[in-house]
Amino acid sequence: MKEIEVKSIIVESATKFFSKYGFYKTTMDEIAKQIHKAKGVLYYYFKSKEELFNEVLKHELNVIKSELSQIVNSDKDSLIIFKEYFLTRLKLLHKALNYHETLKADFFEKYHFVKDVREDFAEFERIQLTIILKKGKKEGYLEVKNINSTVNIIMMVVNGIEIPLFLQNKYAEYETTINELSSMIVNSLRTQKK
Amino acid sequence: MKEIEVKSIIVESATKFFSKYGFYKTTMDEIAKQIHKAKGVLYYYFKSKEELFNEVLKHELNVIKSELSQIVNSDKDSLIIFKEYFLTRLKLLHKALNYHETLKADFFEKYHFVKDVREDFAEFERIQLTIILKKGKKEGYLEVKNINSTVNIIMMVVNGIEIPLFLQNKYAEYETTINELSSMIVNSLRTQKK
DNA sequence: TAATGACTAAAAAACATATTTGGTCAATAA
DNA sequence: TTATTGACCAAATATGTTTTTTAGTCATTA
Structure with a gap:
């Protein structure tokens, strides 16, 4: 998948959690799980x-x-x-x-x-x-x-x-x-x- | 000692602690100790x-x-x-x-x-x-x-x-x-x- | 009547233990 | 090389347990 595509998918998923639960109650694992990726990939892009x-x-x-x-x-x-x-x-x-x-x-x-x-x-x-x-x-x-x-x-x-x-x-x-x-x-x- | 006298001494002592530390951080023991009386006396008046x-x-x-x-x-x-x-x-x-x-x-x-x-x-x-x-x-x-x-x-x-x-x-x-x-x-x- | 201080139950603080979580990295797939 | 994985770690957070503190009581006393 193209870099920009994955990045925007991550941002999209993250937006859902951050806006629902706020910064501290959102976990990186949740965000990754939501898009069916391993957590490590988040740290490749961010x-x-x-x-x-x-x-x-x-x-x-x-x-x-x-x-x-x-x-x-x-x-x-x-x-x-x-x-x-x-x-x-x-x-x-x-x-x-x-x-x-x-x-x-x-x-x-x-x-x-x-x-x-x-x-x-x-x-x-x-x-x-x-x-x-x-x-x-x-x-x-x-x-x-x-x-x-x-x-x-x-x-x-x-x-x-x-x-x-x-x-x-x-x-x-x-x-x-x-x-x-x-x-x-x-x-x-x-x-x-x- | 007269009732009214003791009462106002207690209130005076209590005021110091309540205004300095607030309600929760003030203890009845402190207030009693400050006026050299036993704690029980506070409950006689209040x-x-x-x-x-x-x-x-x-x-x-x-x-x-x-x-x-x-x-x-x-x-x-x-x-x-x-x-x-x-x-x-x-x-x-x-x-x-x-x-x-x-x-x-x-x-x-x-x-x-x-x-x-x-x-x-x-x-x-x-x-x-x-x-x-x-x-x-x-x-x-x-x-x-x-x-x-x-x-x-x-x-x-x-x-x-x-x-x-x-x-x-x-x-x-x-x-x-x-x-x-x-x-x-x-x-x-x-x-x-x- | 006015005051004491040992006592209690419950709350708070302190402590110890278990779990979660942000972040890393060597291995691996594309 | 580029993108992805997931086991792993240290630190933070949560949970459970013990200890201490504290509001309030009461039998006793002066």
């Missing part, structure tokens, strides 16, 4: 578990990126306010994510990824919200539960978007606070328009 | 460890309440915007706190407090911020680290109050996000004034 995970993230990011550009360029009417705000947030959240405690705890606690993977990860979270909006009530992507969903929910409320099922617990928890903050943001946006 | 802790909280709340009223009624110039907002938040945060995960995890996981203690606890957190502002750079009260400090920090930034040392890590983590939200709140307050 240096380590982290590098494979890295590859999975990169791949997911590319999918998400293309989805994002489609959304942003299609429905200009309903998303115009959101888009404006979102593009501002891209820069603002960047730094915050580098220090995001939950993500660090989950992924960087014991394993030290190279810098550019962190960058990609940051981008991944920034883009997350848009995808959630598009997917509606579908279950989220990789580790959605770990994302700073409060901020995301605020943005949904601001834009009058229905809260997906899997975020409704979080929403109920801080309902009044979120609504308060949301109305402030809306007011702020209105002021800026004048 | 039904259980929880009831003693309960009493400690009530006592702290009373201290804090009196401090709060002093602050609110003294410096009207510098705190007027904050006070306005803070009084609104008192109602808004109420519900959110009843579902505050970290607090629940720490205190209600294994022990079931009576309802009115939860109410008191909710009030305790709401009042917390004001106390932090007054105390400036001093270390916080009981379990300060568990408080939803992000919201508190936002409020500090809004009001141009210096971030205390023990909250600066948290601040650095979300610096840009906090500044963004803060400017929105400030704008919103300005709009409301017109």
